[in-house]
Amino acid sequence: MATTQTFGGGVHPHEIGNGKTATRSQLIANAAAPARVTIPMVQHAGAPALCCVKAGQIVNMGQVIGEAQGVVSAPVHASVSGKVVSVTNCVIADGRTVPAVVIDNDFEDRWDESVKPCENVDALGAEEIVAIASSCGIVGLGGAGFPTHVKLNTVKLDPKPDTLVINGSECEPYITSDHRVMVECAAQIIDGVRLAMKATGIKCARIGVEDNKMDAVEALKAAATEGIDVVALPAKYPQGFEKMLIYALTGRKVPNGALPGAVQCVVLNVATCAALSAAVREGKPLIERVVTIAGRVANPCNLRVRVGTSLMDLLDQVGGLTDGVRKLIVGGAMMGNAVPSLNLPVTKTFGAFLALGEEAVSAEESACIRCGRCVRVCPMGLMPAKIDALVRHDNYDGAIAAGATNCMECGSCTYICPAKRGLTQSCRIAKAIARSKKS
Amino acid sequence: MSKYIVSSSPHLRDHVSTRRIMQDVCIAMLPACIVGVLLYGYRAAVILALAVAAAVLSEKFYCKAAHVKDTTGDFSAVVTGMLLAMNLPSTVPYWMPVVGSVIAILLCKMIFGGIGKNFINPALAARAILALSWANVMNTFAEPAFGNLAGVDAVASVTPVSGVASGSFTLTQLMLGNIPGTIGETCKIALLVGAAYLLYRQVISWHIPVAFIGSFAACYLIATGFDVHATLYQVLSGGLILGAFFMATDYSSSPATAKGKIIFGLGCGLLLFWFRYGKKTPAEWCSFAILLMNVASPLIERVTGAKSFGEVKK
Ligand code: SF4
Ligand code: SF4
Numbered sequence A: 001m002a003t004t005q006t007f008g009g010g011v012h013p014h015e016i017g018n019g020k021t022a023t024r025s026q027l028i029a030n031a032a033a034p035a036r037v038t039i040p041m042v043q044h045a046g047a048p049a050l051c052c053v054k055a056g057q058i059v060n061m062g063q064v065i066g067e068a069q070g071v072v073s074a075p076v077h078a079s080v081s082g083k084v085v086s087v088t089n090c091v092i093a094d095g096r097t098v099p100a101v102v103i104d105n106d107f108e109d110r111w112d113e114s115v116k117p118c119e120n121v122d123a124l125g126a127e128e129i130v131a132i133a134s135s136c137g138i139v140g141l142g143g144a145g146f147p148t149h150v151k152l153n154t155v156k157l158d159p160k161p162d163t164l165v166i167n168g169s170e171c172e173p174y175i176t177s178d179h180r181v182m183v184e185c186a187a188q189i190i191d192g193v194r195l196a197m198k199a200t201g202i203k204c205a206r207i208g209v210e211d212n213k214m215d216a217v218e219a220l221k222a223a224a225t226e227g228i229d230v231v232a233l234p235a236k237y238p239q240g241f242e243k244m245l246i247y248a249l250t251g252r253k254v255p256n257g258a259l260p261g262a263v264q265c266v267v268l269n270v271a272t273c274a275a276l277s278a279a280v281r282e283g284k285p286l287i288e289r290v291v292t293i294a295g296r297v298a299n300p301c302n303l304r305v306r307v308g309t310s311l312m313d314l315l316d317q318v319g320g321l322t323d324g325v326r327k328l329i330v331g332g333a334m335m336g337n338a339v340p341s342l343n344l345p346v347t348k349t350f351g352a353f354l355a356l357g358e359e360a361v362s363a364e365e366s367a368c369i370r371c372g373r374c375v376r377v378c379p380m381g382l383m384p385a386k387i388d389a390l391v392r393h394d395n396y397d398g399a400i401a402a403g404a405t406n407c408m409e410c411g412s413c414t415y416i417c418p419a420k421r422g423l424t425q426s427c428r429i430a431k432a433i434a435r436s437k438k439s
Numbered sequence B: 001m002s003k004y005i006v007s008s009s010p011h012l013r014d015h016v017s018t019r020r021i022m023q024d025v026c027i028a029m030l031p032a033c034i035v036g037v038l039l040y041g042y043r044a045a046v047i048l049a050l051a052v053a054a055a056v057l058s059e060k061f062y063c064k065a066a067h068v069k070d071t072t073g074d075f076s077a078v079v080t081g082m083l084l085a086m087n088l089p090s091t092v093p094y095w096m097p098v099v100g101s102v103i104a105i106l107l108c109k110m111i112f113g114g115i116g117k118n119f120i121n122p123a124l125a126a127r128a129i130l131a132l133s134w135a136n137v138m139n140t141f142a143e144p145a146f147g148n149l150a151g152v153d154a155v156a157s158v159t160p161v162s163g164v165a166s167g168s169f170t171l172t173q174l175m176l177g178n179i180p181g182t183i184g185e186t187c188k189i190a191l192l193v194g195a196a197y198l199l200y201r202q203v204i205s206w207h208i209p210v211a212f213i214g215s216f217a218a219c220y221l222i223a224t225g226f227d228v229h230a231t232l233y234q235v236l237s238g239g240l241i242l243g244a245f246f247m248a249t250d251y252s253s254s255p256a257t258a259k260g261k262i263i264f265g266l267g268c269g270l271l272l273f274w275f276r277y278g279k280k281t282p283a284e285w286c287s288f289a290i291l292l293m294n295v296a297s298p299l300i301e302r303v304t305g306a307k308s309f310g311e312v313k314k
Helices: A126-135 A148-152 A177-184 A186-200 A214-223 A242-250 A270-282 A311-316 A373-377 A384-392 A396-401 A412-416 A423-438 B018-040 B042-065 B076-086 B095-108 B122-133 B171-176 B188-200 B207-223 B228-236 B240-247 B258-276 B286-303
Strands: A036-040 A064-067 A082-091 A097-105 A163-168 A204-210 A228-233 A265-269 A288-295 A301-306 A327-330 A337-339 A352-356
Touching (some): A064 A097, A126 A270, A148 A186, A148 A265, A163 A242, A163 A270, A177 A186, A177 A288, A186 A214, A186 A265, A204 A214, A214 A228, A228 A242, A265 A270, A311 A352, A384 A396, A384 A423, A396 A423, B018 B042, B018 B240, B042 B095, B076 B240, B122 B286, B171 B228, B188 B240, B207 B240, B207 B258, B240 B258
Parallel strands (some): A204 A228
Antiparallel strands (some): A036 A097, A288 A301, A327 A352
């Protein structure tokens, strides 16, 4: 049986405003494809893709428009068919300006000839599955966007991984996109998990889902085949963080500074598994994803959106913003990026768009009262108050010695602090300094 | 400029604020204060009011004089004032709570940088200074007279702590609080109701009170050859319950980690046992035990530093 221990600490931000209820029981709808898409060449961790089309060129849906550069990289495909208007730059959610291809949609949805279903999936070997994940531009849809083919390629690993950890916990408040995918596409996820097991040679897969999504647990259990366990985990943030999830499902602790491979695990997100299945069976590259749109919008919902759709177009489809919006957030309320404008494209790693009001505006910070709450909630067992004090006294070496570089920036400490101190922010500063010292 | 706020994550904050925590502490101390007034008459109410007013005003004054942001809105000065008054007998002259609060706020809190920076509990430190300076006054207790708001002039000859050996009071009396003592320490029922509220609201955790009372009781049991009555008598007399739940749990002057809190509580309990056992002193040692541990707290925190999640045993 799978272990169901849980990490120490953690917080319950979903109890605030309870944003998930607005969207959790609605079917995923298909967003209308926009008249124009702006597709960034950076939608994954690793080297940016290199644009391989020119202005004026006609492209098909699913055609490669950006080629992967090196191993840790992923190609980018056209999400509509139509004419390339320009090859330019655009700003993405984390504030970076990156190369992008702008395409005018001809609304023909003409698939590229390279996109064709696989005749005999069972005949595919591990290498072929890895190659398909790579050529279809599959990346982690959970947020970090690490290229999936790199994770699946376990040939050179020693020791060999023995557990495939599948992340369906979705611990961020407001977001329900993975939840809906698990309920509606359970069979496709399980298929993806089996393909990933084949590609990695791992015999045992465990899917961790928070117990506030029992319908998803049931759906996955019904679809699961041999070697795949579905485990309900206590709903608490940050349950969906790689290290916490591995611990919950296997009892193993990833050492500080190491990757999941160190404890013989490979971690994939549920939506990534569904995308892998679509890529292998139907030959479909990753050109759309499910996005939760919630908070202060007229009709909160989950939409299946083409990559490159602008936030403006997306909002038109949900009836626009309602009153009192103070912050626009791409991704989760705990980990996401606040963005200054709606002039941003949806990318592969874009799990949610939230329009939040006063609830997202922090009260003014005051002195630390040494209440110990931050220490209690830190899932990494750090003392955020201490790190914060050291950073504010410019004692970065002290902060690093206090473990600042092990901070996962989950935000639990800042969330809980009654003095409203920017503790996560201080850890980020210490981490940045540590990085700059190393290089 | 964008009309939307751009700041780094996380974007949500818990509802709990410093002010709410301090208000919770005030709420938790109210039952004991009310019973104190019922037991010892209007003087108790006046002392409470004077201590709170003096605490808030001296913090306001300090902030003005030092040109820093006025922090009295966080209610921590109210907590200090209330705690100090609860630790005073109802017989003290009215200038005493005022002087005590000024000492607590100015000398024991603001001088160190205000809330969170004080290494000792301000109310306790002020009480200790008063006790050392005016020992007689601080050890004169009124006889309780429940419901008689005019108060009684009768001065008690025995207090539970000094009357330990003779066992001058019943356990029921100790629970109800109709015994001589300071304003806020005698009614254990009211104190325990407040403590339960603090635990329920997660303002305090169980570690310090359980380790404190537990270690004290364990020592007493062993020392007396498992005399349960004598041990309970000890636990319920003096300021132990008030101290363990409301004073030793002060955030700034106790360790932040769970392990540190347990060591801190153990230390308080052992010290108190050492101070109290077999001695017939009228003085209340509980606050001294806590103060001593306050001083040791940074050291405890250093040696019990948190162990991070991914720290692997080699
Ligand atoms: S939660 Fe905030 S106030 Fe409490 S110890 Fe941590 S930093 Fe200080
Ligand atoms: S210190 Fe880092 S890991 Fe710990 S709670 Fe804060 S953000 Fe999360």
